[in-house]
Amino acid sequence: MNARRAHDIVCITALVFFVAYVLPLFGVGPTLWYVPLENRWVLGAKPTVMVMDWYGRTLFAILAAGAAAIAATLLTRKRAIGAPRIWAGVLAIALATALGTYVEHLYARELTPEPVPSWYVPR
Amino acid sequence: MVLFDSVARILVVLHAAAAIVLVGSSTHHALIALGYLRSVFKERLGRIYASTVLGSYLVTFLLGGAAYPAFRYHVRALYLDRYEPWASNLFDIKEHFASLGLPMAVGVFVLSRVLRPKQDTELLPTYAVMVFGVAIIVWFNLFSGLIITLVRGV
Numbered sequence: 001m002n003a004r005r006a007h008d009i010v011c012i013t014a015l016v017f018f019v020a021y022v023l024p025l026f027g028v029g030p031t032l033w034y035v036p037l038e039n040r041w042v043l044g045a046k047p048t049v050m051v052m053d054w055y056g057r058t059l060f061a062i063l064a065a066g067a068a069a070i071a072a073t074l075l076t077r078k079r080a081i082g083a084p085r086i087w088a089g090v091l092a093i094a095l096a097t098a099l100g101t102y103v104e105h106l107y108a109r110e111l112t113p114e115p116v117p118s119w120y121v122p123r
Numbered sequence: 124m125v126l127f128d129s130v131a132r133i134l135v136v137l138h139a140a141a142a143i144v145l146v147g148s149s150t151h152h153a154l155i156a157l158g159y160l161r162s163v164f165k166e167r168l169g170r171i172y173a174s175t176v177l178g179s180y181l182v183t184f185l186l187g188g189a190a191y192p193a194f195r196y197h198v199r200a201l202y203l204d205r206y207e208p209w210a211s212n213l214f215d216i217k218e219h220f221a222s223l224g225l226p227m228a229v230g231v232f233v234l235s236r237v238l239r240p241k242q243d244t245e246l247l248p249t250y251a252v253m254v255f256g257v258a259i260i261v262w263f264n265l266f267s268g269l270i271i272t273l274v275r276g277v
Contacts, residue, residue: 003237007246010230014253017226021219036125036192052195055188058222065226088248095223095256102219106212113205120201 004080009072011087016068018098021061024053025105032056050114131193131277138186139268145179146265148172149258152231156254159247164240173235176257180228184221190277191218198275210274217267224260227253 023029033042033051042051075081127134152172155165194214203211231253238246 001237003234003239003243003246006233006237007249010233010253011249014226014230018223021223034192036196039124039126050196050200052191054191054218054222058225061222062225084245085248088252091249092252092256095227095252098223099220099260102223103216106216106219109208109212109215111204111208111211114196114200116201 004084005076007084007087008076008081009069011091012072012075012081013065013069014091015094017061017065018094020064021057022098022101024057024060025101029060030056032059125196126192127189128193128197131190131197134186134190135194135272135277138183138190141179141183141186142261142265142268145176145183146261148175148179149254149261152176152254153258156247156251159240160251166240169240170235173232177228177232180224180257180261184225187218187221193277198277202275203271207274210271213267214271217264217271220260221264224257227257231257 020029024031030043031046031053032055033047033053034040034055035042035047035049035051037050041056043056046053072081149172152169152175155169155172158165159169199211199214203214231250234246234250234253238250240247240250
């Protein structure tokens with residue numbers, strides 16, 4: 001594979017990953033929840049117990065990026081897509097936007113602490 | 124019982140050790156990429172650092188992911204959320220930054236295998252954006268992780 005083709009595939013894949021990773025912040029896309037106290041997975045609506053969405057969110061973005069990589073590999077068979085300098089700018093802006101979106105959503109988030117169980121002994 | 128609860132501290136120590144390799148390799152790689160932009164081409168070193176960054180990124184990522192359930196409950200849920208919510212928010216920012224760096228660490232490795240910096244100069248800005256992006260995320264996460272662990276660790 002030549003460098004230009006690899007460049008276009010990598011750029012498209014990364015861009016789709018960034019978008020797919022940010023979409024859950026706006027309620028878009030399936031959510032796979034991990035319930036750490038029960039060691040089980042739940043797909044769909046958020047359970048009422050303590051859950052983690054990081055694994056599901058990362059997996060969703062990886063799968064979306066994988067599909068984009070396959071599509072980009074097919075698209076770039078005959079011709080390049082876009083100008084490299086434009087891609088550099090697009091990636092920089094997309095990354096900054098994704099990072100900034102998460103900072104904006106999280107830095108002042110108010111949390112509801114979990115109740116401390118009666119058997120709990122602090123480490 | 125939370126997954127990997129009994130080995131969470133060992134996992135975090137190994138996570139930190141892998142992060143040391145990652146911050147070193149990503150910083151050196153950023154200097155190589157800066158050199159490319161200034162027509163200083165250390166191509167073999169660039170490839171070595173790209174593969175070291177990818178390997179250490181994945182190891183750091185996976186070890187952190189393995190230790191996460193124990194942290195999420197024992198540290199965040201039972202302490203940080205209640206007494207130091209800013210640290211909980213900082214941790215969540217750190218974890219999402221780590222995921223957002225993943226495609227760039229992979230992408231840079233792929234590009235390093237096929238890129239000829241002297242000839243493919245039009246592709247160097249994209250390469251540099253991704254290399255610098257990974258380095259910035261890694262340094263942010265390093266300091267965030269240290270600060271959070273100073274507040275409370277597993």
